[in-house]
Amino acid sequence: MQLPVVLLGLVIALLIGFIFHIFREGGGLRLLMYLGLSILGFALGQWVSITGGWRLYLLGALDIGLGVIGSILLLAGGDWFSRIKPKNESGV
Numbered sequence: 001m002q003l004p005v006v007l008l009g010l011v012i013a014l015l016i017g018f019i020f021h022i023f024r025e026g027g028g029l030r031l032l033m034y035l036g037l038s039i040l041g042f043a044l045g046q047w048v049s050i051t052g053g054w055r056l057y058l059l060g061a062l063d064i065g066l067g068v069i070g071s072i073l074l075l076a077g078g079d080w081f082s083r084i085k086p087k088n089e090s091g092v
Contacts (some may be wrong), residue, residue, distance in 0.1 A: 013042035037078040045070025
């Protein structure tokens, strides 16, 4: 992929991460987590598009559709896992 395609994908992924952060609320560390998960999810969506041959919404060489779906799925899963609280019960 060329640099402009990578930069456009990065901008879209970061925008999705920011919007998710606004809806779910949280501090600075959650923002960093959401941005990282969004970038990773968008990249995984691109990888599925390239290797699987699936195309949802192409903009040049960038499959925005599968990238957004991958980003949202990874954001939702990461948010769910990060909000699980351990039990403070002793088994003894």
